[in-house]
Amino acid sequence: MKRSIPLLITAVGGFVLIAAYFIPFTQGWGETVAVWFDVLASIAFILGGGNLLKIHLKKVSDRVSGWGYSLIVLGAFLITILVGLSKVGVPPSEQYPAFAWSGYYSDVGTPFWFFYEYAFQPLTATMFAMLAFYIASAAFRAFRAKNLEASLLLGTAFIILLGRTFAGVALTSWIPEDSVFAGLRVENLTVYIMSVFNTVGNRAIMIGIALGIVSVSLKVLLGVDRSYMGKE
Amino acid sequence: MAGFLVGQWWLVIVVILTLVPLARLIARLGLFAALISLDRRWIFLIMLWSVLVPIYYIGVTGYTFPEVPSALAQATYDEIEALDAGDRLLLSFDFDPASEGELGPMATAFVRHAAERRLRMYFIALWPVGLQMIDETIARVIARDFPQLVYGEDYVNLGFKSGGEAVIKVIVTNLRELYTTDSRGTAISDIPMMEGIENIQQMDLVLNVSAGYPGTKEWVQYAVTPYPERIRLVAGATGVQAPLLYPYIPRQLPGLLGAIKGAAEYEKLVTDAYGGTDPDPAYLEGLRRMGPQLVAHLLIIALIVVANALFFLDREASR
Amino acid sequence: MRRFITRACLCLLCFLASVPGWGQDALPVPPTALIAADHPWDNGTQIDLEWTLSADDAALLGYLVRRRAVDEPDFTRVDLVAPGTGAFTVTELNPSASYLFEVAAVSQANVESEPAATTTPLAPAMEWFDGTRLWFLVTLVMFSGAVAGFIVLARRGTPLKVRKIPGLEAVDEAVGRATEMGRSCLFVPGIQDMNDIQTIAGLTILSRVAGTAAEYGARIEVPTTRSLVMTAARETVEASFLAAGRPDAFNPDAIYYVTDEQFGYVAYVQGMMVRDRPAACFYMGAFFAESLILAEMGNSIGAIQVAGTAQPAQLPFFVAACDYTLIGEEFFAASAYLSGEPDQLGSLKGQDVGKLIVAAGIVTGAAGATLAVLTGSPFIQSLVDFFTERMLT
Numbered sequence: 001m002k003r004s005i006p007l008l009i010t011a012v013g014g015f016v017l018i019a020a021y022f023i024p025f026t027q028g029w030g031e032t033v034a035v036w037f038d039v040l041a042s043i044a045f046i047l048g049g050g051n052l053l054k055i056h057l058k059k060v061s062d063r064v065s066g067w068g069y070s071l072i073v074l075g076a077f078l079i080t081i082l083v084g085l086s087k088v089g090v091p092p093s094e095q096y097p098a099f100a101w102s103g104y105y106s107d108v109g110t111p112f113w114f115f116y117e118y119a120f121q122p123l124t125a126t127m128f129a130m131l132a133f134y135i136a137s138a139a140f141r142a143f144r145a146k147n148l149e150a151s152l153l154l155g156t157a158f159i160i161l162l163g164r165t166f167a168g169v170a171l172t173s174w175i176p177e178d179s180v181f182a183g184l185r186v187e188n189l190t191v192y193i194m195s196v197f198n199t200v201g202n203r204a205i206m207i208g209i210a211l212g213i214v215s216v217s218l219k220v221l222l223g224v225d226r227s228y229m230g231k232e
Numbered sequence: 233m234a235g236f237l238v239g240q241w242w243l244v245i246v247v248i249l250t251l252v253p254l255a256r257l258i259a260r261l262g263l264f265a266a267l268i269s270l271d272r273r274w275i276f277l278i279m280l281w282s283v284l285v286p287i288y289y290i291g292v293t294g295y296t297f298p299e300v301p302s303a304l305a306q307a308t309y310d311e312i313e314a315l316d317a318g319d320r321l322l323l324s325f326d327f328d329p330a331s332e333g334e335l336g337p338m339a340t341a342f343v344r345h346a347a348e349r350r351l352r353m354y355f356i357a358l359w360p361v362g363l364q365m366i367d368e369t370i371a372r373v374i375a376r377d378f379p380q381l382v383y384g385e386d387y388v389n390l391g392f393k394s395g396g397e398a399v400i401k402v403i404v405t406n407l408r409e410l411y412t413t414d415s416r417g418t419a420i421s422d423i424p425m426m427e428g429i430e431n432i433q434q435m436d437l438v439l440n441v442s443a444g445y446p447g448t449k450e451w452v453q454y455a456v457t458p459y460p461e462r463i464r465l466v467a468g469a470t471g472v473q474a475p476l477l478y479p480y481i482p483r484q485l486p487g488l489l490g491a492i493k494g495a496a497e498y499e500k501l502v503t504d505a506y507g508g509t510d511p512d513p514a515y516l517e518g519l520r521r522m523g524p525q526l527v528a529h530l531l532i533i534a535l536i537v538v539a540n541a542l543f544f545l546d547r548e549a550s551r
Numbered sequence: 552m553r554r555f556i557t558r559a560c561l562c563l564l565c566f567l568a569s570v571p572g573w574g575q576d577a578l579p580v581p582p583t584a585l586i587a588a589d590h591p592w593d594n595g596t597q598i599d600l601e602w603t604l605s606a607d608d609a610a611l612l613g614y615l616v617r618r619r620a621v622d623e624p625d626f627t628r629v630d631l632v633a634p635g636t637g638a639f640t641v642t643e644l645n646p647s648a649s650y651l652f653e654v655a656a657v658s659q660a661n662v663e664s665e666p667a668a669t670t671t672p673l674a675p676a677m678e679w680f681d682g683t684r685l686w687f688l689v690t691l692v693m694f695s696g697a698v699a700g701f702i703v704l705a706r707r708g709t710p711l712k713v714r715k716i717p718g719l720e721a722v723d724e725a726v727g728r729a730t731e732m733g734r735s736c737l738f739v740p741g742i743q744d745m746n747d748i749q750t751i752a753g754l755t756i757l758s759r760v761a762g763t764a765a766e767y768g769a770r771i772e773v774p775t776t777r778s779l780v781m782t783a784a785r786e787t788v789e790a791s792f793l794a795a796g797r798p799d800a801f802n803p804d805a806i807y808y809v810t811d812e813q814f815g816y817v818a819y820v821q822g823m824m825v826r827d828r829p830a831a832c833f834y835m836g837a838f839f840a841e842s843l844i845l846a847e848m849g850n851s852i853g854a855i856q857v858a859g860t861a862q863p864a865q866l867p868f869f870v871a872a873c874d875y876t877l878i879g880e881e882f883f884a885a886s887a888y889l890s891g892e893p894d895q896l897g898s899l900k901g902q903d904v905g906k907l908i909v910a911a912g913i914v915t916g917a918a919g920a921t922l923a924v925l926t927g928s929p930f931i932q933s934l935v936d937f938f939t940e941r942m943l944t
Contacts, residue, residue: 022688024594024681034398037746041779048778048808055807066826095418104416106364108371116364121329127814128330128840132528134847136279137272140535141850142871144543154536161533164493165526166297191302199478202863205879209861211694211905212883213748215898218698219887220751224894227758227886228751228787272851330814330840405642444839445743457944472840472864 007223014221052077083111156193163190236289243288247281268542275535282531286523296519297526305497308466308487311437312342313505317350319436320429324451325355325362325369327443331470332365337518338468338495339369339441341502344515346439347378348506352425353387354435356411358399358446363392363415372514384423391415396446400454404463407431433462440467448477448485456484468494496522579656580606581664582614582637587652587673595646595677601638602667605656608634612657616641620648621672631657649674686942693908698901705897713899718857718875719888725831725855726763734830735770736760739820739845740784741836741860742813744777748883749861753836754780754787755886756859760833761788765795772829773806776816781808817841821848834858834873835882838865846872859885 017033020026056070082088087101089111096102106113145151162168168186175185182188219225237244254274258266290296301309315321323342327335346353355366366389374381381387390411393399402410407429413419420426432438438455442448448467456465464486469477471491481488489498495518503511582602590597605611611634617626618641632639644650649672656664705711729736738760740753757773764771773788775781785806792801809819821844824832832849834842834856842858842865849856850872858869859877869876877885880902887895916938923932 018691022681022684023679024592025677025679027594027681031398031401034395034746037744038394038398041744041746041777044778044782045811046778048781048811051778051781051808052810055804058804093416095416102417106367108367116361121332123818124328124330124812124814125332127818127844128333131840131843132283133276133279134843136528136532136535137275138843138847138868138871139532140270140272140275140539143536143539145540146543154540157536158533161529164491165529166299166522167526167530169300187300187302191304194475195478195481198475202476203479205863205866207909208880208906209863209883211902211909212861212880214691214694214905215698215880215902216748216752216755216883216886218695219702219895219898222699222702224702224898225755225886225890227755227890228783229758229790328813476864 003226003229006229007226011221011223014217049077080112080115083115088112156197159186159189160193163187233289236293240288240292243285247285250277250281264542264545267538268546279528279531282527283524286527287520290520290523294513295523296516297522299496299500299519299522301497301501302494304481304488304490305494305501307482308468308489309345309498309501311464311466311487312345312349312351312439315349315351315436319349319351320354320434321346321351322354322356322432322435322438323366324358324438324440324442325365326358326447327365327441327470328359328361329364331443333521334470334492334495335441335443335468336365336369337492337499337521338489339365340373340515340517341495341499342439342441342468343369343373344377344506345502347374347381348502350386351436354425354429355387355389356403357392358396358450359443360392360394363389366415376514377512384418385425388423388425389415397450397454400446400450403432404455404459405431405433433459435463438463438465440465442467442469442473444470444473447473448488452477452480452484460484468498492518492521492525577658578662579611579658579664581656582654582667585652585654585667585669587650587669589673589676590640592678592680592682593675594681595675596642596644598641598644598650598652598673598675599638600641600652600654602654604635604637605664607656607658610659612659612661614639615655615657615663615666617653617655617666618644619651619653620645621651622648626651626653644675646675646677683944686944690942694901694905697904697908698898701897701900701904702894703897705893705900708893711893711896711900713884713888713896716877716881716884716888718859718877718881719885721855721857721875722760722833722889723763725833725857726760726767726769728855729764729830730767730769732830734828735772736764736831736833737820737824737829737849737854738771738773738833739836740773740775740780741834741838742776742816742841743837745779745783747837749837750777750780752861752883752886753859754783756833756835756889757784758787758791759886759889761791762795765792765797765800768797768800770802771805772823772827774809774816774820774823775806776809776811776813778808781806813839813841817844820845824848824852824854828852829854832856834860834869835877835885836860838862838869843868843872849873 013033017030020029053074056074059070060067060074084105087103087105087110090101090103090105090107092098092100093102093104103110106116143150143154143157145154159168162171163186168190172185172187175181177185183192216225220228254266254277260266261269312321323346325339327339343353355370357363357366359365370387370389374387383389391414393410395402399410408420411420414423428434432455438451440448440451442451448465448469451465451467455463460483465484466487467477467485468489469491471493474488474490474494477485477488489495499515499518503515507515582605584601584603586601588599588601590599600616602614605614613631613633614636615631616629616639618629619626629641630639639654641650641652651669651672653666653668655666658664701711726736738757740757741747741750743750745751761771763769771788773784775784785803788806789798789801789803792798809816824845825848829849829852832845832854834845835858838845838860839862842860842862846856846858846869856873857875857877858873859882860866860869861879861882863879866876866878870878884899884902887899916935919931919935919938922928923935
């Protein structure tokens, strides 16, 4: 029963929505269900937030190693929620000056905007910037010309790396633009590689992925694959 | 360059001092042995200097590398340039602070170009923090250099709506079903430039700045593909995303800017047309960021070459 | 005399006013033969209009289309259509109402002609099948039929051969290694929510990995970015531990929510990897920019890493940094492969048939398009157009 009802809901819901796609009257059902999902996911924030509080409160109370960081997480979480929800320091909007909470929660100069501008934004940008370092270490460690395919890959990588910069363009700028060999200019080679070879490879992978999605979806809807509910 | 090195002698000393331990390691173990067991933190340090020194150099000297716009950047520019004053431009900012490095200059250049053309700009966001990106771009461009543009008449910020591609699917036929107010809570009916706007098919051009999902791919799939005659789309995307969008060029996506290179090329076009002889540095950010990109790319090429040399030497030695 | 002069002036003014170009803008010639017809294959909200162009078409601003429901007093404006256009589809109609339409030519000076109008009210009809999606339905039936057909064949005992997928062969090895070293297994089910098929595929693999971990007595940790994924993952892991006969070993706190924010999540996971040093890392789901950060960090702590994703942009990063990578459909095949059940293996064969169909389509289309260009044959071109614009949309 515990497994049958979810399987039934999955099967009925899935096939009804597939059929709905082809019937003009019901074509909007898919978007409606997507909105229901958004509502569910929003309510589930409470679950996630509760779990976060529970885990970190436990770490603090048990004084496990690194409990100070959990204290920081809890503090940041609660302060951000409080400041955002209660619109601390947000002046009323110009259209509705009589209502204290009519202002925009992240107006420039408000505490919430301050958190966003001077904490959140630099932190996420920093994390993203770490990619530059990791790509360098990955390049040093992993890009070896072990065989023909790897060598071709490396050659292509050199062309693209150079083609995206001024140095590469300068390297082949001596080739006349209107000559037969203009295609060998590195910026033209880059465009050719991206629009032909790269596109072909991407399309092939995307076709395989699409077929894989059809297969997995069908297995889940038919109840053939129930492992997402746990191994039996 | 020599003048910069002499003038910033302290930077040169700092860089050398930080690399001295590496030099001593090489001297002690030998080049081959030191490199083959190199701690990745040395690579991180070299990458740091590869990015930091050019940024500093460009900041001090103001020098930027010349850019030759590619065909795609030109096509993107031409799409916006072909619009007349008063035409409607929908701008969807689907990125966050993490990708601001690549997409921020693009967004700035797009808004500047639109403002110079006196287009009516309708801003939306499919990412929650896209709203902040819109606010910042408006503050950086419109409020600063185009104060004569009036909110509600020349540009409007409709804000963020959750739902990803579901939002696109709805607004292609009925914008007002989802957007009843702008981002500040003003009713749509009170905004002059929203009069008569029922859906985005009435926009003369859709412009998307995208860092992932939902992004340009969803705009192509759910806006352009069902209405190819009525919706025209150009986009700017991160370097990682851009290859996935090439299959859509040119029919569904006439113009695409890829990564900071695309942003720099587009900036060049806009600055040449509207920047005058002494362009405002605020609109040259993409061009400035090409400096560190060049050095970092050369470093990666060097690392690959060195690593492969070590690989082949090691293979020979073990035979 | 004065009265005569006044009347004469009035007559002259009236005459001048009626002469085109003398004191008023001329009326454009109206369009004619306006026909309204139900738009086929829709949900009953559209009507197609067709009219004969005005004789002044070249000089017009456009054609103004108006509609009126029979119970409304006035016509309402629908749209201004460009000159040279003799057709328009009116949308957002009410299927239970009947409508009349009129189309007027509008000059550059914004003067409207007499409108061409329909005289018989027409109600849009809703069809029960969207014919524009017929070929999509045919394709869907073909692919789904192939998958379902092979599942049935497999159930009947037909032996099916599936090639080895090294990444999946390595799951047992990776979990075993973690057990021997006394360290945990880290499983990252992607950063998207449960409405993404990649997350569901990731959870199907999680059930296998959790089952193996339960059998070996290894710890498994699953940080998630979405609350719903946390809930689903908990159910999955609990059921796997139960099936392995180790319900006591299940720790619900090992599956927890971190944050929805992409880089906040990866910052946490990075720190956790450095502190806890898991011996086996599994990245199975939808990833974006954080893929390289996770994979490189796992490499730096010496973990064995198996990744799988259907994000083509992230595959190169995983391939470069992980020990094994499941590329695209290998990732979706993982659950079937790991289970070894004939039903599920049959579905893999069905996927292969789908690929054959696609390959045949590519070869046919490319050959046809090439022939059309080489021969200039309108017939071949029409076939190619039918293939690309009807069957493939």
